[in-house]
Protein backbone atom coordinates (compact mmCIF):
# COMPACT_ATOMS: atom_id res chain seq x y z
CA UNK A 393 0.00 0.00 0.00
CA UNK A 394 2.92 2.33 0.80
CA UNK A 395 4.23 1.87 -2.75
CA UNK A 396 0.87 2.94 -4.17
CA UNK A 397 1.50 6.53 -3.08
CA UNK A 398 5.00 6.71 -4.58
CA UNK A 399 5.79 8.83 -7.62
CA UNK A 400 5.01 7.57 -11.10
CA UNK A 401 8.66 6.85 -11.83
CA UNK A 402 8.83 4.35 -8.99
CA UNK A 403 5.61 2.66 -9.99
CA UNK A 404 6.95 2.33 -13.53
CA UNK A 405 10.24 0.93 -12.22
CA UNK A 406 8.52 -1.73 -10.12
CA UNK A 407 6.36 -2.76 -13.05
CA UNK A 408 9.56 -3.21 -15.02
CA UNK A 409 11.02 -5.37 -12.27
CA UNK A 410 7.81 -7.33 -12.29
CA UNK A 411 8.24 -8.11 -15.96
CA UNK A 412 11.80 -9.25 -15.38
CA UNK A 413 10.55 -11.49 -12.63
CA UNK A 414 7.85 -12.97 -14.84
CA UNK A 415 10.38 -13.61 -17.59
CA UNK A 416 12.62 -15.39 -15.10
CA UNK A 417 9.75 -17.44 -13.73
CA UNK A 418 8.75 -18.38 -17.26
CA UNK A 419 12.24 -19.59 -18.10
CA UNK A 420 12.52 -21.37 -14.76
CA UNK A 421 9.29 -23.34 -15.16
CA UNK A 422 10.21 -24.05 -18.78
CA UNK A 423 13.57 -25.41 -17.68
CA UNK A 424 11.95 -27.53 -14.97
CA UNK A 425 9.71 -28.97 -17.66
CA UNK A 426 12.70 -29.43 -20.02
CA UNK A 427 14.50 -31.49 -17.37
CA UNK A 428 11.61 -33.90 -17.10
CA UNK A 429 10.79 -34.20 -20.77
CA UNK A 430 14.07 -34.85 -22.53
CA UNK A 431 14.59 -31.34 -23.91
CA UNK A 432 18.14 -31.02 -22.63
CA UNK A 433 20.94 -32.40 -24.73
CA UNK A 434 24.72 -32.42 -24.78
CA UNK A 435 27.20 -31.47 -27.45
CA UNK A 436 30.80 -32.65 -27.24
CA UNK A 437 33.81 -30.56 -28.19
CA UNK A 438 37.12 -32.42 -28.56
CA UNK A 439 40.33 -31.34 -26.86
CA UNK A 440 43.66 -32.13 -28.53
CA UNK A 441 47.27 -32.50 -27.50
CA UNK A 442 49.41 -29.84 -29.21
CA UNK A 443 52.44 -32.10 -29.32
CA UNK A 444 51.05 -34.92 -31.43
CA UNK A 445 47.50 -33.83 -32.26
CA UNK A 446 45.74 -36.76 -30.65
CA UNK A 447 42.42 -36.34 -28.93
CA UNK A 448 42.77 -36.17 -25.16
CA UNK A 449 39.16 -35.66 -24.21
CA UNK A 450 36.00 -33.74 -24.93
CA UNK A 451 33.95 -31.15 -23.09
CA UNK A 452 30.25 -31.84 -22.64
CA UNK A 453 28.23 -28.66 -23.19
CA UNK A 454 24.54 -28.53 -22.42
CA UNK A 455 21.90 -27.18 -24.82
CA UNK A 456 18.15 -26.79 -24.42
CA UNK A 457 16.21 -28.10 -27.37
CA UNK A 458 13.26 -25.76 -27.00
CA UNK A 459 10.08 -26.66 -28.93
CA UNK A 460 9.60 -23.07 -30.13
CA UNK A 461 12.94 -21.35 -29.67
CA UNK A 462 15.17 -24.03 -31.17
CA UNK A 463 18.56 -24.86 -29.68
CA UNK A 464 19.04 -22.51 -26.73
CA UNK A 465 22.68 -21.96 -25.68
CA UNK A 466 23.64 -22.39 -22.01
CA UNK A 467 24.40 -18.68 -21.60
CA UNK A 468 20.66 -18.10 -21.88
CA UNK A 469 19.59 -20.40 -19.06
CA UNK A 470 22.57 -21.51 -16.91
CA UNK A 471 23.01 -18.14 -15.15
CA UNK A 472 19.31 -18.15 -14.25
CA UNK A 473 19.51 -21.81 -13.20
CA UNK A 474 22.44 -20.83 -10.97
CA UNK A 475 20.45 -18.00 -9.40
CA UNK A 476 17.43 -20.20 -8.65
CA UNK A 477 19.31 -23.32 -7.59
CA UNK A 478 17.86 -25.33 -10.47
CA UNK A 479 21.40 -25.75 -11.75
CA UNK A 480 21.80 -28.57 -9.21
CA UNK A 481 19.16 -30.63 -11.05
CA UNK A 482 20.63 -29.62 -14.42
CA UNK A 483 24.04 -30.78 -13.17
CA UNK A 484 22.62 -34.10 -12.01
CA UNK A 485 21.09 -34.62 -15.44
CA UNK A 486 24.37 -33.71 -17.19
CA UNK A 487 26.51 -36.10 -15.12
CA UNK A 488 24.01 -38.89 -15.69
CA UNK A 489 23.82 -38.20 -19.45
CA UNK A 490 27.60 -37.99 -19.85
CA UNK A 491 28.13 -41.28 -18.04
CA UNK A 492 25.38 -42.98 -20.06
CA UNK A 493 27.13 -41.76 -23.24
CA UNK A 494 30.52 -42.90 -21.97
CA UNK A 495 29.08 -46.35 -21.34
CA UNK A 496 27.85 -46.53 -24.94
CA UNK A 497 31.30 -45.57 -26.24
CA UNK A 498 33.02 -47.96 -23.85
CA UNK A 499 30.80 -50.82 -25.02
CA UNK A 500 31.62 -49.88 -28.62
CA UNK A 501 35.27 -50.61 -27.80
CA UNK A 502 36.74 -47.16 -27.21
CA UNK A 503 39.42 -46.66 -24.64
CA UNK A 504 38.49 -43.99 -22.08
CA UNK A 505 38.08 -40.51 -23.55
CA UNK A 506 37.93 -37.99 -20.71
CA UNK A 507 34.53 -36.35 -20.87
CA UNK A 508 34.56 -33.04 -19.05
CA UNK A 509 31.49 -31.85 -17.18
CA UNK A 510 31.08 -28.21 -16.15
CA UNK A 511 30.21 -27.98 -12.47
CA UNK A 512 28.68 -24.84 -10.96
CA UNK A 513 29.68 -23.50 -7.56
CA UNK A 514 26.27 -24.49 -6.17
CA UNK A 515 26.82 -28.12 -7.10
CA UNK A 516 30.22 -28.23 -5.46
CA UNK A 517 28.99 -29.61 -2.14
CA UNK A 518 30.35 -32.35 0.17
CA UNK A 519 27.77 -34.69 -1.41
CA UNK A 520 29.37 -34.40 -4.87
CA UNK A 521 32.28 -36.88 -4.54
CA UNK A 522 29.98 -39.72 -3.45
CA UNK A 523 27.53 -38.90 -6.25
CA UNK A 524 30.34 -38.98 -8.81
CA UNK A 525 31.63 -42.27 -7.44
CA UNK A 526 28.15 -43.81 -7.42
CA UNK A 527 27.42 -42.67 -10.98
CA UNK A 528 30.69 -44.11 -12.30
CA UNK A 529 29.89 -47.38 -10.59
CA UNK A 530 26.35 -47.56 -11.93
CA UNK A 531 27.61 -47.11 -15.49
CA UNK A 532 30.60 -49.40 -15.00
CA UNK A 533 33.12 -46.69 -15.91
CA UNK A 534 36.75 -46.20 -15.01
CA UNK A 535 37.42 -42.74 -13.54
CA UNK A 536 39.52 -41.97 -16.66
CA UNK A 537 36.23 -41.36 -18.47
CA UNK A 538 35.47 -38.30 -16.41
CA UNK A 539 36.76 -34.83 -15.68
CA UNK A 540 35.11 -31.98 -13.81
CA UNK A 541 35.64 -28.36 -14.87
CA UNK A 542 35.18 -25.88 -12.08
CA UNK A 543 35.39 -22.12 -12.32
CA UNK A 544 37.20 -19.72 -10.07
CA UNK A 545 33.93 -18.54 -8.51
CA UNK A 546 33.68 -21.98 -6.90
CA UNK A 547 36.91 -21.24 -5.08
CA UNK A 548 35.89 -17.91 -3.65
CA UNK A 549 34.07 -19.07 -0.54
CA UNK A 550 35.01 -21.48 2.22
CA UNK A 551 38.25 -22.49 0.60
CA UNK A 552 39.15 -25.23 3.08
CA UNK A 553 35.84 -26.95 2.45
CA UNK A 554 36.32 -26.67 -1.31
CA UNK A 555 39.82 -28.17 -1.09
CA UNK A 556 38.39 -31.06 0.95
CA UNK A 557 35.80 -31.78 -1.76
CA UNK A 558 38.43 -31.49 -4.51
CA UNK A 559 40.72 -33.91 -2.67
CA UNK A 560 37.96 -36.50 -2.43
CA UNK A 561 37.17 -36.18 -6.15
CA UNK A 562 40.85 -36.39 -7.12
CA UNK A 563 41.21 -39.48 -4.91
CA UNK A 564 38.62 -41.21 -7.10
CA UNK A 565 40.92 -40.72 -10.10
CA UNK A 566 38.59 -38.17 -11.70
CA UNK A 567 40.57 -35.18 -12.94
CA UNK A 568 39.75 -31.57 -12.17
CA UNK A 569 40.41 -28.55 -14.31
CA UNK A 570 40.15 -24.88 -13.49
CA UNK A 571 37.93 -23.30 -16.14
CA UNK A 572 37.97 -19.68 -17.32
CA UNK A 573 41.27 -19.25 -15.54
CA UNK A 574 42.35 -15.66 -15.14
CA UNK A 575 38.85 -14.18 -15.18
CA UNK A 576 38.10 -14.61 -11.46
CA UNK A 577 39.82 -13.70 -8.26
CA UNK A 578 41.39 -16.91 -7.03
CA UNK A 579 44.45 -16.35 -4.97
CA UNK A 580 47.67 -17.62 -6.50
CA UNK A 581 48.79 -18.73 -3.06
CA UNK A 582 46.00 -21.33 -3.01
CA UNK A 583 46.66 -22.58 -6.50
CA UNK A 584 49.38 -24.93 -5.33
CA UNK A 585 47.02 -26.56 -2.84
CA UNK A 586 44.34 -27.48 -5.36
CA UNK A 587 44.58 -31.08 -6.60
CA UNK A 588 43.93 -29.96 -10.14
CA UNK A 589 45.23 -31.46 -13.32
CA UNK A 590 44.75 -28.63 -15.81
CA UNK A 591 44.38 -24.86 -16.05
CA UNK A 592 42.10 -23.62 -18.84
CA UNK A 593 43.05 -20.33 -20.41
CA UNK A 594 39.81 -18.43 -20.94
CA UNK A 595 38.65 -17.71 -24.47
CA UNK A 596 38.69 -13.97 -23.74
CA UNK A 597 42.52 -14.17 -23.67
CA UNK A 598 42.89 -16.60 -26.57
CA UNK A 599 40.85 -14.23 -28.75
CA UNK A 600 43.48 -11.47 -28.54
CA UNK A 601 46.39 -13.71 -29.56
CA UNK A 602 48.67 -12.82 -31.30
CA UNK A 603 47.69 -9.18 -31.96
CA UNK A 604 46.98 -8.01 -28.42
CA UNK A 605 50.16 -7.74 -26.37
CA UNK A 606 48.27 -7.88 -23.07
CA UNK A 607 46.38 -11.05 -23.97
CA UNK A 608 49.65 -12.65 -25.15
CA UNK A 609 51.31 -11.69 -21.86
CA UNK A 610 48.43 -13.10 -19.81
CA UNK A 611 48.31 -16.34 -21.81
CA UNK A 612 52.04 -16.93 -21.55
CA UNK A 613 51.97 -16.10 -17.84
CA UNK A 614 49.22 -18.68 -17.25
CA UNK A 615 51.23 -21.24 -19.25
CA UNK A 616 54.29 -20.49 -17.16
CA UNK A 617 52.38 -20.73 -13.85
CA UNK A 618 50.95 -24.08 -14.96
CA UNK A 619 54.38 -25.38 -15.89
CA UNK A 620 55.94 -24.34 -12.59
CA UNK A 621 53.10 -25.85 -10.57
CA UNK A 622 53.26 -29.02 -12.71
CA UNK A 623 49.75 -28.63 -14.03
CA UNK A 624 48.77 -29.07 -17.65
CA UNK A 625 47.42 -26.08 -19.50
CA UNK A 626 44.79 -25.92 -22.24
CA UNK A 627 43.66 -22.94 -24.31
CA UNK A 628 39.96 -22.72 -25.12
CA UNK A 629 38.45 -20.81 -28.04
CA UNK A 630 41.30 -21.42 -30.50
CA UNK A 631 40.05 -20.25 -33.89
CA UNK A 632 43.14 -19.41 -35.97
CA UNK A 633 46.42 -20.99 -36.99
CA UNK A 634 48.21 -17.88 -35.67
CA UNK A 635 46.76 -18.49 -32.21
CA UNK A 636 47.79 -22.15 -32.47
CA UNK A 637 51.36 -21.21 -33.49
CA UNK A 638 51.71 -18.84 -30.53
CA UNK A 639 50.37 -21.42 -28.07
CA UNK A 640 52.68 -24.10 -29.40
CA UNK A 641 55.69 -21.80 -29.22
CA UNK A 642 54.78 -20.74 -25.69
CA UNK A 643 54.52 -24.27 -24.34
CA UNK A 644 50.77 -24.78 -24.05
CA UNK A 645 49.90 -28.49 -23.80
CA UNK A 646 46.39 -28.75 -25.23
CA UNK A 647 43.90 -26.88 -27.38
CA UNK A 648 40.15 -26.72 -27.90
CA UNK A 649 38.31 -24.51 -30.35
CA UNK A 650 36.50 -23.98 -33.62
CA UNK A 651 39.80 -24.29 -35.55
CA UNK A 652 39.60 -28.02 -34.81
CA UNK A 653 35.94 -28.63 -34.13
CA UNK A 654 32.78 -27.01 -32.87
CA UNK A 655 30.85 -28.78 -30.10
CA UNK A 656 29.07 -31.65 -31.89
CA UNK A 657 25.95 -33.70 -31.17
CA UNK A 658 26.93 -37.23 -30.03
CA UNK A 659 26.28 -38.86 -33.41
CA UNK A 660 28.43 -36.35 -35.28
CA UNK A 661 31.12 -36.55 -32.63
CA UNK A 662 31.21 -40.31 -33.08
CA UNK A 663 31.43 -39.96 -36.87
CA UNK A 664 34.27 -37.47 -36.55
CA UNK A 665 36.07 -39.87 -34.22
CA UNK A 666 36.00 -42.46 -36.99
CA UNK A 667 36.40 -40.34 -40.12
CA UNK A 668 38.98 -37.84 -38.91
CA UNK A 669 41.04 -40.50 -37.25
CA UNK A 670 40.56 -39.05 -33.78
CA UNK A 671 39.57 -42.55 -32.69
CA UNK A 672 42.97 -44.04 -33.60
CA UNK A 673 44.44 -42.84 -30.32
CA UNK A 674 41.30 -43.74 -28.47
CA UNK A 675 41.18 -47.35 -29.68
CA UNK A 676 44.90 -48.09 -30.12
Ligand code: C2E
Nearest residue numbers: 453454465466467470486510511512629630631649650655
Ligand atom coordinates in the same frame (compact mmCIF):
# COMPACT_ATOMS: atom_id res chain seq x y z
P1 C2E B 1 32.88 -22.85 -20.88
O1 C2E B 1 32.84 -24.01 -19.95
O2 C2E B 1 34.02 -21.91 -20.75
O3 C2E B 1 32.79 -23.49 -22.33
C1 C2E B 1 33.43 -22.98 -23.43
C2 C2E B 1 32.48 -22.25 -24.35
O4 C2E B 1 33.21 -21.72 -25.45
C3 C2E B 1 31.40 -23.12 -24.97
O5 C2E B 1 30.24 -22.32 -25.15
C4 C2E B 1 32.00 -23.47 -26.33
O6 C2E B 1 31.03 -23.82 -27.30
C5 C2E B 1 32.66 -22.16 -26.67
N1 C2E B 1 33.75 -22.31 -27.63
C6 C2E B 1 34.63 -23.33 -27.73
N2 C2E B 1 35.53 -23.09 -28.71
C7 C2E B 1 35.20 -21.89 -29.24
C8 C2E B 1 35.76 -21.10 -30.30
O7 C2E B 1 36.74 -21.44 -30.93
N3 C2E B 1 35.16 -19.89 -30.55
C9 C2E B 1 34.06 -19.48 -29.87
N4 C2E B 1 33.54 -18.30 -30.21
N5 C2E B 1 33.52 -20.19 -28.85
C10 C2E B 1 34.08 -21.38 -28.55
P2 C2E B 1 28.80 -22.82 -24.75
O8 C2E B 1 28.63 -24.25 -25.13
O9 C2E B 1 27.82 -21.83 -25.27
O10 C2E B 1 28.84 -22.76 -23.16
C11 C2E B 1 28.97 -21.54 -22.49
C12 C2E B 1 29.15 -21.74 -21.02
O11 C2E B 1 28.00 -22.33 -20.42
C13 C2E B 1 30.29 -22.68 -20.67
O12 C2E B 1 31.51 -21.99 -20.74
C14 C2E B 1 29.91 -23.07 -19.26
O13 C2E B 1 30.31 -22.08 -18.33
C15 C2E B 1 28.41 -23.08 -19.32
N6 C2E B 1 27.94 -24.49 -19.45
C16 C2E B 1 27.84 -25.24 -20.57
N7 C2E B 1 27.39 -26.47 -20.28
C17 C2E B 1 27.22 -26.49 -18.92
C18 C2E B 1 26.78 -27.50 -17.99
O14 C2E B 1 26.48 -28.66 -18.33
N8 C2E B 1 26.73 -27.14 -16.66
C19 C2E B 1 27.08 -25.88 -16.23
N9 C2E B 1 27.02 -25.61 -14.91
N10 C2E B 1 27.52 -24.95 -17.08
C20 C2E B 1 27.58 -25.23 -18.41
Ligand code: MG
Nearest residue numbers: 451510541571
Ligand atom coordinates in the same frame (compact mmCIF):
# COMPACT_ATOMS: atom_id res chain seq x y z
MG1 MG C 1 34.11 -25.48 -19.44
Ligand code: MG
Nearest residue numbers: 571572592628
Ligand atom coordinates in the same frame (compact mmCIF):
# COMPACT_ATOMS: atom_id res chain seq x y z
MG1 MG D 1 35.98 -22.48 -20.27
Ligand code: MG
Nearest residue numbers: 572594595628
Ligand atom coordinates in the same frame (compact mmCIF):
# COMPACT_ATOMS: atom_id res chain seq x y z
MG1 MG E 1 35.30 -19.63 -20.91
